[in-house]
Amino acid sequence: MAKMEATAASHLLPKICFPSPHYLQPNPTIKFPTASLRESSRVQASNPKREQQDSAMNNNTSEEDLKYLVKLGGGSVVGAAVIKYGSIIAPEITRPNIVQALVMVSAPVVVAVWILLNQSRRDRDVV
Numbered sequence: 001m002a003k004m005e006a007t008a009a010s011h012l013l014p015k016i017c018f019p020s021p022h023y024l025q026p027n028p029t030i031k032f033p034t035a036s037l038r039e040s041s042r043v044q045a046s047n048p049k050r051e052q053q054d055s056a057m058n059n060n061t062s063e064e065d066l067k068y069l070v071k072l073g074g075g076s077v078v079g080a081a082v083i084k085y086g087s088i089i090a091p092e093i094t095r096p097n098i099v100q101a102l103v104m105v106s107a108p109v110v111v112a113v114w115i116l117l118n119q120s121r122r123d124r125d126v127v
Contacts, residue, residue, distance in 0.1 A: 087094040
């Protein structure tokens with residue numbers, strides 16, 4: 001009986017899993033744009049003064065970016081060392097404390113909300 005049901009269902013499987021050929025034919029109602037690339041593209045001449053200003057700004061920005069990346073990398077290394085070896089120096093920081101954990105998680109959110117509320121009050125008072 002189970003074999004008969006399996007064979008009865010097996011002839012339906014290709015119809016369910018694989019679409020019939022009429023689904024694979026392109027849809028004649030879809031229209032594609034006919035404009036060529038030559039008609040729609042424009043090229044603007046470069047401005048040498050603007051390029052010099054941009055390159056000077058990029059040099060300034062790259063120095064600032066480099067300083068930021070050095071600070072970020074240094075902070076990451078120091079933070080990793082504190083996390084890895086902090087229990088040797090101060091074993092108290094590895095003992096679980098639910099109150100301390102909740103304060104550490106909720107403090108940044110509370111501070112951010114407080115800063116946003118104060119900023120919005122100042123903006124409202126200025127206007």
